[in-house]
Amino acid sequence: MIRDNPESLRWQPVDCTTCPVPDILRANASKYLEIKLTVKSRFLGLGRQKDIEVRCTRHGITLDDPYVGCPQCHEERPGLEVFQEALPQIDHK
Numbered sequence: 613m614i615r616d617n618p619e620s621l622r623w624q625p626v627d628c629t630t631c632p633v634p635d636i637l638r639a640n641a642s643k644y645l646e647i648k649l650t651v652k653s654r655f656l657g658l659g660r661q662k663d664i665e666v667r668c669t670r671h672g673i674t675l676d677d678p679y680v681g682c683p684q685c686h687e688e689r690p691g692l693e694v695f696q697e698a699l700p701q702i703d704h705k
């Protein structure tokens with residue numbers, strides 16, 4: 613994930629020990645979540661800082677609280693699933 617991000621610093625093993633992504637994935641069962649993790653240097657290179665950006669790929673919105681998940685997904689009922697899938701897919705690339 614980090615390796616695919618050109619804005620991120622080189623991956624280091626310590627990143628995994630403090631990585632919040634597994635926790636977020638445990639809190640959310642949604643398969644539409646897209647988590648972008650960017651590791652940046654702090655001022656003067658003192659330590660490293662992680663930027664987490666979580667989007668719902670289904671609704672194309674950035675989530676304020678990744679642990680809660682997408683509010684629009686929560687509001688939907690399973691019966692609407694077919695209608696949603698019939699809509700044109702949005703290309704995020």
Ligand SMILES: [Zn+2]
Pocket residue numbers: 644668669670671682683684685
């Ligand atoms: Zn959603």
